[in-house]
Amino acid sequence: MRETWAAVDQYLVDLLVPPDPVLDMALQDSHAAGLPAHNVSPPQGKFLQILAKIQGARRILEIGTLGGYSTIWLARALPADGRLITLEAEADHADMARANIARAGLSSIVEVRLGKAIDTLPQLAAENAGPFDFIFIDADKPSNPDYFTWALRLSRPGSLIVIDNVIRNGEVIDVTSSSPSIYGIRRLNEMLAAELRVSATTIQTVGSKGYDGFTIARVR
Numbered sequence: 001m002r003e004t005w006a007a008v009d010q011y012l013v014d015l016l017v018p019p020d021p022v023l024d025m026a027l028q029d030s031h032a033a034g035l036p037a038h039n040v041s042p043p044q045g046k047f048l049q050i051l052a053k054i055q056g057a058r059r060i061l062e063i064g065t066l067g068g069y070s071t072i073w074l075a076r077a078l079p080a081d082g083r084l085i086t087l088e089a090e091a092d093h094a095d096m097a098r099a100n101i102a103r104a105g106l107s108s109i110v111e112v113r114l115g116k117a118i119d120t121l122p123q124l125a126a127e128n129a130g131p132f133d134f135i136f137i138d139a140d141k142p143s144n145p146d147y148f149t150w151a152l153r154l155s156r157p158g159s160l161i162v163i164d165n166v167i168r169n170g171e172v173i174d175v176t177s178s179s180p181s182i183y184g185i186r187r188l189n190e191m192l193a194a195e196l197r198v199s200a201t202t203i204q205t206v207g208s209k210g211y212d213g214f215t216i217a218r219v220r
Contacts, residue, residue, distance in 0.1 A: 002210060009041060009208040017042045023072060026100040030067030033096050038066055040138070040164065041208050045073035048136060048162065051216075052077035055160050057134035061124070062086035063117050063147050064139030068097030074136060075106045084110045085129065087117040089139075118143060121150040131156035138164040141181035144188040152197060152219065159219040163188065167204050167213035192217060 027039065040048065052060060052074055058081070060074050065088035075084045084106075088094040094114045101110045113120050117139055124130065135151045137144065144163065151161045166185050171177055175186075192200045192215070200217035 001206075005206040005210070006208040009043060013042050017046050022100075022104045023069065025103065026067055026069050026072060029100065030069065030096055033067075033092065035067050035093060035096060038138075039069040040073075043207065044164075044205070044209070044214075045070055049073045049077045051160065051162065052134045055134050057132075057160075058082045059130070059132045059134075060084040061130070061132040061135045061151070061154060063121075063135070063137045063151075064088070065097045065112055066093055066138075068100040068112070070136065070138065071097060071101060071110060071112075072104045072106060074134070075101070075104070075110050078109060080109075082109055085113060085124065085132075086110065087113050087115070087120050087139075089114075089116045117150075118146055121147070121154070125150070125153055130154035131159060133159055135159065135161045136164070137161065140184075141165060141168075142184035144184045145191055148188055148191060148217075152195075155219045157219055161198070161217040161219070163215040163217075165212050166202055166215045167211060169211045188215070196220070 048070060057077060058079060062071055062074060065071055065086040071086050078084060088097060091114060094112050098112050101107055132154055135155060137147045137151060139147065168182060171182050172185050174182060198217040198219055200215060202213055202215045204213040
């Protein structure tokens with residue numbers, strides 16, 4: 001089935017996601033530098049961009065930068081006076097992201113902050129950097145509950161919080177799993193179910209990245 005999912009993804013890309021040298025080079029350079037292939041797919045990147053545009057986002061927070069591929073998609077949704085802050089724990093990833101973002105001509109509106117998000121998120125709160133209109137969480141999955149807690153603190157009524165990789169090939173339903181990632185996602189789901197300040201749902205996805213899903217939460 002994965003071959004079919006990838007073929008359908010390519011069909012959709014050919015029709016709906018025009019070639020973009022900046023985004024293509026971001027992926028190629030990230031791959032050449034040895035970064036893990038954890039970036040969103042082109043259709044998923046455009047999906048995030050459309051969500052941010054629908055949201056009318058002026059301030060975006062991204063938790064997990066990698067090579068800046070999704071960052072570029074999201075930053076392009078912003079108005080000229082918009083702002084995106086993206087948090088990255090690995091120095092080589094942050095350097096690659098800055099280079100890709102600069103080539104995209106987005107350095108003036110994008111700030112890449114180096115450091116573990118669990119440390120940099122409190123700094124953002126202390127600086128009164130929020131509220132953010134759109135928050136994308138795509139980092140280490142065991143920390144998802146902590147990231148969501150901070151996302152709520154840095155949001156406002158109407159903010160949109162999107163969390164990637166929450167199905168994990170269906171492993172999310174394995175109550176016996178010893179995986180810290182699965183535990184983190186299941187704990188996040190329990191928090192979402194009990195949290196009265198958000199309305200949330202999760203959509204399963206298939207494609208070139210395999211079988212996974214997005215959670216989308218809107219702050220009430």
